[in-house]
Amino acid sequence: MAPEAGSGRSLPNIAMWGAPGSGKTTLLAALNIALLRQEGNWSIVGADAQSTSFLTEKTTALSRDKVFPPATQGLDNYNWFLVGQPERRRARWFRRSRMARALKIGINPLDPPGGAFGDKEGGGRASQQDLLRNLVHSRGILFLFDPIRENEDGDAFEYLYGVLAQLAEQVIAGSEVTDGRLPHYLAVCITKFDDFKVLETAKRLRLLTTDPEDPFGFPRVADEDAKELFQQLCRVSASGNADMVLNAIGRFFREDRIRYFVTSSIGFYVGPRNKLFDMDDYQNLVPTVSKPADGQPVSDTRYNTEIRIRGEVRPINVMEPMLWLGQRISVP
Structure with missing residues (x-):
């Protein structure tokens, strides 16, 4: 667990984990937006000036500029806290009611440096030992599964299993654990619910509500x-190995400490007039084309296409997995 500045106490820690480019930076910005849009009392704050500036910049890019923050290597150099005030404790008739102590949970995104846990060559600032050390000392893990990336690249198992094998070696092999499972709480986030392929799969399975x-x-x-949606999406993996992702999760974590969430960092598009979801017009991503500057040669490749966010950013189920983890690992 992460130490609390100036107190000598250890704070419960949530590790955000997923393949490079799985959307950790975007989810952090979306989490901040989701917390600010809801009426509760939870917030995400930086542990230092650098982390605060990073969060502000990425949140602005997502909400105001309508662009996705670029994938960032070395996210382990930033740290945030999820801070919230639990509900007021009820007092007996002979006692005064008192406010429950505020909860503060560390958030640390983990970026495997360029395939450090897979078969690909690569490097980065953080070593495998640093990443594993953070996981060992965390009590909750938020794992991002990108079904679109898995459909195209099929590398989720590559990044998952190498980490789990080494984590189990350090946590289970040399401890008094008797059931052979890791003690962490695990929130599995199936991302990009707003994508056509993911939404249509859920619709076909009659899982929409x-x-x-x-x-x-x-x-x-x-x-x-x-x-159930996760299982179906695993069947269209480019490598055919995604089913082992689900099996590995079940082998390494306790069943009662795993929960699955279907999320979207940007939500669906709603029209400016009716402000309601329309199944015939819900895509919140649109390609934009930038023309060449004056004086540039004209050619078939003169236009650059990028993806931009079409409407307002209204995250779906992004706040819930983080709060679920926080409420289970926190000790007021």
Whole structure:
């Protein structure tokens, strides 16, 4: 666990983990937006000036500039805290009610340096030992599974198993653990729910539902159904190894400490007039084309296409996995 500055105490720590480019930076910015949009009392704050500046910059890029923050190597150099005030404790008739102590949970995104845990060559600032040390001392893990990347690259198992094997070696082999499972809580986030392929898969499986309190009527997949969607998405892996991702999770973690979430960092598009979800017009990503500057030669490759966010950013189920982890690993 991470030490609390100036107190000598250890704070519970959540490690964000996933393949390079799986969206850790975007999810952090989306988490900040989601917390600011809801009426609760949780917030994400930087542990130092560098981390605060990073979070501010990425949140602005996502919400105002409507662009995705670039994938960032060396995220282990930044640290944040999830801070919240639990509900007021009820007092008996002869005692005064008192406010529960605020909770503070460390958040540390882990970026495997260029394939450090896979078969690919690469390097980075952080060593395998540094990344493993953080996982060993964390009590909760938020694992990002990108179904679109898996469909195209098929490397989720490559980045998952190498880490789990070494983590189990350090945590299980030399401890008094008797069930052969890691003691961590694990939140598995199936990302990019707003993508056509993911949403249509959920629709075909009849897993879509809506929250009656959602003013936009966004579709969702209930947490208890998220694992079924995960299983189906694993079947279209480019490598055919994604089924081993699910099996490895079940072998290394305790069943009652695993929960699956279907998430979107940007949410769906809603029109400016009716402000409601429309199944015929929900894509919140659009390609944009930039023309060459004056004086530049004209050719077939003169236009650059990039993906931009079309409407407002309204994250779906991004806050919930982090709060689920925080509430289970925290000791007020």
